[in-house]
Amino acid sequence: MLPQGAACTGSAGIRVIRAVRAGRRRNLTGNIGVSSLHLRRRVAGRSVLASPARLGQDRRAQQEGPKMELIRRDALELSQMLDRGEVSTTEVMQAALDRIAAVNGQINAITCLRDPDALLAEARAAETAARPSFLAGLPVAVKDLANVAGLPNSQGSLIFRDAISATDDLAIGRMRAAGALFIGKTNVPEFGLGSHSVNPVHGGTTNPHAPGRSAGGSSGGAAAALAAGMQWVCDGSDMMGSLRNPAGWCNVYGFRPTWGRVPAEPVGDVFLHQLSTLxxxxxxxxxxxxxxxxxxxxxxxxxxxxxxxxxxxxxxxxVTGRRIGWLGDWGGAYPMEAGVMEHCAAALSTFADMGCVVEEVAPPMPAADLWDSWRILRAFANAARLGALHDDPARRALMKPDAIWEVEQGKAVSVAEVQRASALRSEWHGVTEQLFDRYDALVLPTAQVWPFAMDDWPNQIAGRAMDTYHRWMEVVIPASLTGLPALAVPAGFGPGGLPMGLQIIGRRRADLGVLQLGEAWHQATGWPQRAWPDLG
Structure with a gap:
C-alpha cells in the first residue's frame, strides 16, 4: 500500500602537467584563480576555504529568504540547527517542498513525490521524536532502483511502472532507522543502464548547470537534485560510473566505496557478481x-x-606529501572531447596547493584488456539480472534496445570467456596493488565528454566511433572492475560553462584516505558552494 498521498507522476591558459617518467618526480606548483567568492588561507601546509567565502554564501542566502538559506546549508550544519531548536523539521520539509515546486519542473530530477500534506504531517511528528543521526528529519528522495516500502520502484521501465515496493532495501532501511523522511524517488535511465538519465516512464533529467544537456547517470536524478538544492544528501549506486559521472557533470560529490562496504540486498547469488555498489x-x-x-x-x-x-x-x-598518480587519457587509449584533458590536467594544480606530489603515470595495463574483461563480466551480470524479463516476449517488447543487447551479449558468452575475463580482472588487481605501493591515489577524469544534448549518447568522440552504447564511459572502469573506492570531485567549469570532475581512486579498502583527499580538495575549491545554478 502507498503511504498517504503517495503518487507517481513524471514528464515523459592553465598549465598542463607534462609526463614524469620512471624515477623523475616533480612537485607541481601553481595556483587557480581566486574569485571574490573564494578566498584561501593556509593551514598546516594545505589550502582551506576561508570564512569570507562562507559568509558571502550566507549573505546571498539571507537576501534570497529564510527558506533558501536552509536549502544552501550543509546537511550536518542543518542537523545541528535542528538539535539546537533553531529550526524545525517542518520548516526544513517546507523549504524542500518549496524548492522542488520551484525548480523540479525545469529539471525533472525527483519523481513520485508524495503528497505535501502527508510529508508535512510526518515532519511535525519527527519534531518530538529522538534524533538518532544527522539524517533525522531530513527529506530524502531515493534512487529509483532501490526499494522503499510503500513507494513506487519503476526502475525507469514500463514493465515496472506500477510496481510498489513492499519492503525497504538493506541500505534504505538503515537510512530510515537513522531518521530519514522519504519523500519520493530520483530519476534514472531504464534499469540504470547508461550514464544518461532518460526513461519512458518519467522522461529525462536535465543538468541544472547546463539546461538541455544531460545530468549523467544512472544517479543523474540524485546529482541534479543536489545541485539544484532540492536535496541535502542522496543515495546512489555505481556499476559503470553511475555515482561519478553525474557528480562530475552536476558539480557535486559522488562516492563509489570499496565493493562490499555498503552491502547490496541479500537475495539470490551473493558471491559471483562484484561490479555494482551503493x-x-x-x-x-x-x-x-x-x-x-x-x-x-x-x-x-x-x-x-x-x-x-x-x-x-x-x-x-x-594531506601534505601524499602522492597522486595522473592517468589522464591512458596514453591516448581513451578518446577525449576537445578541452576535457586540458581542463582536468589544469585542475590538478589544486593537489599541489594541498601539498601533494603529482606525477603522470604511463598506462599500467593495456586498456583493451580492461575493456574486454569489463564488457564480458558486465554483460554476464546483466544477463543474470534481466534474463528472465528478456525471456518473456511480452516483457522483452517493453525493454529498451540497450537492455536487450546487454542480455543477449551476456547469454552468448562462454564459460571460457568468463574465466578469461576474471583472470584479466585478477591481473588488474595485482597491478593496482603495485601502483598503490607508489601512489596514495590515482586520478582520472569523471567522463570523456562534456555534458551532451538530451537526445542520445555520444556515438563518437574526437572522430573515434563508439562501438557500444557505453563505450564513451570507458574512463570509469579501472575503479569499477576491481571494486576500488573512487570519489568524484568537482573540477570546475570548462567551455560554455559546462561542469567536469575528477575521480580520486584509492587502494581497495582505503576509503578513508580517498575521502581525506576529497575533504582537502573541497576545502581548497568549494565548487558546489561557489557555483550555484541559475534556475530563475
Whole structure:
C-alpha cells in the first residue's frame, strides 16, 4: 500500500602537467584563480576555504529568504540547527517542498513525490521524536532502483511502472532507522543502464548547470537534485560510473566505496557478481561521509560485506606529501572531447596547493584488456539480472534496445570467456596493488565528454566511433572492475560553462584516505558552494 498521498507522476591558459617518467618526480606548483567568492588561507601546509567565502554564501542566502538559506546549508550544519531548536523539521520539509515546486519542473530530477500534506504531517511528528543521526528529519528522495516500502520502484521501465515496493532495501532501511523522511524517488535511465538519465516512464533529467544537456547517470536524478538544492544528501549506486559521472557533470560529490562496504540486498547469488555498489552523494565531503557511515557496515547475510568504522571523525587530515598518480587519457587509449584533458590536467594544480606530489603515470595495463574483461563480466551480470524479463516476449517488447543487447551479449558468452575475463580482472588487481605501493591515489577524469544534448549518447568522440552504447564511459572502469573506492570531485567549469570532475581512486579498502583527499580538495575549491545554478 502507498503511504498517504503517495503518487507517481513524471514528464515523459592553465598549465598542463607534462609526463614524469620512471624515477623523475616533480612537485607541481601553481595556483587557480581566486574569485571574490573564494578566498584561501593556509593551514598546516594545505589550502582551506576561508570564512569570507562562507559568509558571502550566507549573505546571498539571507537576501534570497529564510527558506533558501536552509536549502544552501550543509546537511550536518542543518542537523545541528535542528538539535539546537533553531529550526524545525517542518520548516526544513517546507523549504524542500518549496524548492522542488520551484525548480523540479525545469529539471525533472525527483519523481513520485508524495503528497505535501502527508510529508508535512510526518515532519511535525519527527519534531518530538529522538534524533538518532544527522539524517533525522531530513527529506530524502531515493534512487529509483532501490526499494522503499510503500513507494513506487519503476526502475525507469514500463514493465515496472506500477510496481510498489513492499519492503525497504538493506541500505534504505538503515537510512530510515537513522531518521530519514522519504519523500519520493530520483530519476534514472531504464534499469540504470547508461550514464544518461532518460526513461519512458518519467522522461529525462536535465543538468541544472547546463539546461538541455544531460545530468549523467544512472544517479543523474540524485546529482541534479543536489545541485539544484532540492536535496541535502542522496543515495546512489555505481556499476559503470553511475555515482561519478553525474557528480562530475552536476558539480557535486559522488562516492563509489570499496565493493562490499555498503552491502547490496541479500537475495539470490551473493558471491559471483562484484561490479555494482551503493554509495552516497552530497554537495560536500563531510555530508557525504556522514551518509556513508549510515549506509555502510557488514551484514551476515552478505558474506563478502565489510565491517565499517565511522569515518567522519577521522576525515580531516593533513594531506601534505601524499602522492597522486595522473592517468589522464591512458596514453591516448581513451578518446577525449576537445578541452576535457586540458581542463582536468589544469585542475590538478589544486593537489599541489594541498601539498601533494603529482606525477603522470604511463598506462599500467593495456586498456583493451580492461575493456574486454569489463564488457564480458558486465554483460554476464546483466544477463543474470534481466534474463528472465528478456525471456518473456511480452516483457522483452517493453525493454529498451540497450537492455536487450546487454542480455543477449551476456547469454552468448562462454564459460571460457568468463574465466578469461576474471583472470584479466585478477591481473588488474595485482597491478593496482603495485601502483598503490607508489601512489596514495590515482586520478582520472569523471567522463570523456562534456555534458551532451538530451537526445542520445555520444556515438563518437574526437572522430573515434563508439562501438557500444557505453563505450564513451570507458574512463570509469579501472575503479569499477576491481571494486576500488573512487570519489568524484568537482573540477570546475570548462567551455560554455559546462561542469567536469575528477575521480580520486584509492587502494581497495582505503576509503578513508580517498575521502581525506576529497575533504582537502573541497576545502581548497568549494565548487558546489561557489557555483550555484541559475534556475530563475
Amino acid at each position: 554509495g552516497p552523494m552530497a554537495r560536500n565531503v563531510r555530508d557525504l561521509t556522514a551518509l556513508l557511515d549510515v549506509m555502510a557496515g557488514h551484514d551476515p547475510r552478505q558474506p563478502l560485506s565489510l565491517d565499517h568504522q565511522p569515518m567522519l571523525p577521522r576525515l580531516e587530515a593533513d
